[in-house]
Amino acid sequence: MTKLSSTRSRLPALVISADDHHRLTMLAEAASDRMPDVAEVLLQELDRARVVKDGSAPADRVRMGSTVTYRSDAGERTVRLVYPGEADIEAGRISILTPIGAALIGLNPGQSIKWTARDGAAHQLTIVDVKPPAA
Template sequence: MTAQKTRLPAIQIGDDDFRALEALTGSVSGPLAAAAERLLTELERARRKPQHQIPATVVSMGDRITFDRNGVETTGTLVLPHEADISAGRLSVLTPVGAALIGLSLGQSIAYRTPGGDSHTLTVQAIDRS
């Protein structure tokens, strides 16, 4: 029996977000290096567009997102690592959840693994771009 490969959802990212996140991934070392590598993988597979052409139904940096993760609803704002504060609902793009969210469209789902090897699936339920 062969393992079936899960197809990743199509994602898109604005040029401004792409440039900022690509620079971020190149400047990270130490314990965050693996997270930066996961983010870079997502950036490389994303369809790039001018930032103003990214619809409000696609997760971008600074958006407030409500998502379901394994049956638990969570709301948070996607931010750069230095702005992250989980108690204030600011989710770093360098976390497994943050890297999974960037570029997803409303209603899309993605499976991902934590550094400890746990599998999770999240689905975007709402996006607020204020």
């Protein structure tokens, strides 16, 4: 099962723009039949996020299109967070509808989060750097 750490009080604070929040909520609801575990995790993250006006989210927060460098048990990696149709793991484009994509949204450098992969393995990642989407 895909889920975040069960210790909700230890989850990092998230900030998401109103547009990202709306679009991601619609995407997760539409995916709930095909990918219920990941859709549920994404909806949980969106529910606990602080939603801010479009253009008001800090530039160092992970949002759709951001390039993110994170550190995990597998080492350091740089990826871009994208919508499912743009995903290409070999090109470093990670879909928001993956366990790691849902874990990344709304975080900023220095924050860490635990997440569970589709195979049930528990992981933790720490955000190292966030570059905003290209204009």
